[in-house]
Amino acid sequence: MTENYDFQRIEAKWQKIWEDKEAFRVFEDSKKTKFYCLEMYPYPSGRIHMGHVRNYTIGDVISRYKVMKGFNVLHPIGWDAFGMPAENAAIKSGVHPQKWTMENIAHMKHQLKRMGFYYDWGREVNTCLPEYYRWNQWIFLQMYSKGLAYKKKSWVNWCPQCQTVLANEQAAGNRCWRCDSEVKQKDMEQWFLKITDYAEELLSGHDLLKKWPEHVLLMQKNWIGKSKGAHVTFPISGTDQFIEVFTTRVDTIYGATFVAISPEHPLSQKLISDSDKKERFQTWIERSIKKQKLEKDLTEEEKEGIDTGKKATNPFTGAEVPIWIANYVLMEYGTGAVMAVPGHDQRDFDFAKKYSIPIQEVVVPEGKSSSGELEEAFEGYGRLVNSGDFTGMTSKEAMDAMAQYAEDSGFGRGSILYRLRDWGISRQRYWGAPIPIIYCEKCGALGVPEKDLPVILPRDVEFLGVEGSPLEHTPSFVKTSCPQCGGQARRETDTMDTFFDSSWYYFRYCSSQEETRPFQSSAAEYWMPVDLYIGGVEHAILHLIYARFFCKIFRDIGLTTIDEPFPHYLPQGMVTKDGSAMSKSKGNVVDPDKMLEQFGADTLRLFILFSSPPEKEIAWNEKGVEGSHRFLYRIWTFIHENLDFFSRDKNQVLEAPPESESHLHLKTKMHQTIKKVGDDIEKRYHLNTAISSIMELFNSLKKECESLKIHHEDRDLVKNTMEILVQLLSPFAPHFCDEIWEKMGHKNILLHASWPVFDPELAREETVTIVVQINGKLRDKFDAGRGLPKEDLERKALESERIRNIIGDRKIRKVIFVQDKLVNIVI
């Protein structure tokens, strides 16, 4: 009677054995080569979802494989535990964010264990605990003392009804997510990190990231947005003030027929202050600023502006041009002011047409002459016309010459501009790491002294959901004394963006218990950098740039010698159902718990990997899960039906048999599969094809076994192949394989068994199929010994009756030969 495949019992059994053996604990060991496999840690939202299952299963298979290959593998996990959902839950249902978060973590931890993941739980980090976030504060203070953290005014979304700051996603559609009132913009003091200091290095560091997908590097590159150009100052007529502009096309400056500044530009108020239309202008400016902040698609917005009536002088031509305030000029980019060249910029062209501003042509396409009246802006490069001494130069020559001339004349310089902006980390929220700053009336803003860290987030606060952060209304937190003069002082009540937490957690895993520094440098020297980082591509820009930025700061303050934390990044695709991402609102969520109950962890792991290669999206299909389950079941039944045979004592040697053809075939297949599975896991990360090749091996094995009773001599090979198969499958379905392995009489767990080695000689087919083509079309094929020379195979091909019939009496022009593959006869 065949024993049932009781996966619930088996999985619980092996999870306990692994835990009792502490099989997943790792320590630094200089004798072994380390491998640090990291997956993006989860936000403890309550339950794990299929995206987690996929992400962590990919990492788990690679980790287990590397362990079997003899590496010292660090595979940690933790919790991105601060953030808004916890606070929202508090506001809505009165549960304390800490309670909510810790309960979620407990449940999700249980779920992850239930999946059988190879995690060293001794290194678990939890960002909402003071043990962790005190180092956020410490790092912040290091940055503050180096001038890398600073405070400045910035616009935030503000709900006047709730009297609170809103995140962008809470202000969707320009309406407050809670009370639906109209969102306003408010200018508030906020903390920033000077990531722009590292813009160039974040860009040039891409050269070290050889194992990142090209498109991810490109996304980051666009985000950093480096532009080469020039800054030029235009004096404002009748004043001693200037407008500075940035341009990437200084070669077109002779065609600058006006200057346009952003409504938000500091000069915009001054320039209209003595205008008789001041009030109308004022209203227009306010409306434009608001639109710029809130409109999603600004390109759709019609270009409009107001003429300030003031003039500025084009320093190249000496001509006076009007100064406009225009809604298409953004304060965030460049200087917030542009030299407008209608002839060579379509936006300026549209604007000039609307307000009848002159359009001048100063660049013509190479080999063409001036076209008279322009129909639209010519934005390409060409040769300069109507440009004084620079006329006749190419655009490229002129850009250098003009930048040089501007610099020599003192009204400009060649320059480089980045789109990347400093990172605002202030959040007017409770559930985050407090920013360790104290404000004293006398001494100003001071960092909390290191000895006073951590600044503990107080537990007892009120969650009204209105009038700013709960911390502001907690006097016991706010009131403090000045660390310098001892006088009355007030704490910063803003907390940190949770991206701050996730920018360095991978360092913390190296020594998560360390109490005197964020991490032990020696431990980080051993484990870092992360050898493989796996996670959703939605973090390709922000998280991965911030983390790279932090690593470079750590290097610059002497905590590490690493330049890049993640030399290898593997983005993993989404799990979708019915054409869209699984989400509660769509109602298309498949709960991993349900799958675990129905099929078990091994089936779920196998299915999620088998469906698709890691980078691709997975469309969930319940039938496929059954297929993966069936595969395990078939192996289970097969082993149990022949249990006497498979559990036979290893030492019982059978006489070496003569090698039959099918015997040879199976042996070859076995060695090929070892090679393929290894390559698929560590070279291509195509775990789906690794699994399919194991399935193929099992199919071959079963076929061979139909003759098991007849061909006594194949038995050793069959048993050996089965053992290899279980080893190859074990990273994918670890509980199942350990159970079978034990049944086959082994005492060790598979994690401690080494990965099988293939013999290249045996992996090579002794007979190959030679394809015969005529004019590139398949016409015949035959088997032949490996390595036969062209002449033999060509003769054999021409002997074939089919081939002879097709050729008839036509003349053979030539014959193409590919060793061990094909003979192509061209007639």
Next chain:
RNA sequence: GCGGAAGUGGCGGAAUUGGUAGACGCGCAAGCCUCAGGAGUUUGUGGUCCUUGUGGCCUUGGGGGUUCGAGUCCCCCCUUCCGCACCA
């Protein structure tokens, strides 16, 4: 608008270096087993045509090209998805 990725049977996907397209799995069909089956098992399964063969033709979004040979390389176009977006 700019940038990127992708398009292969009814479905998920395979084809790693230009060399047998459709591996593996799902689904479907038929047989076996069964009182029964939404279980198990065996076989078949891209389309099409006929003379049913170890057959012919067609087939990797569409159209051209390079090559003895193209899913793979080049050019043009279409569709879908993603990122950025008045970036000066």
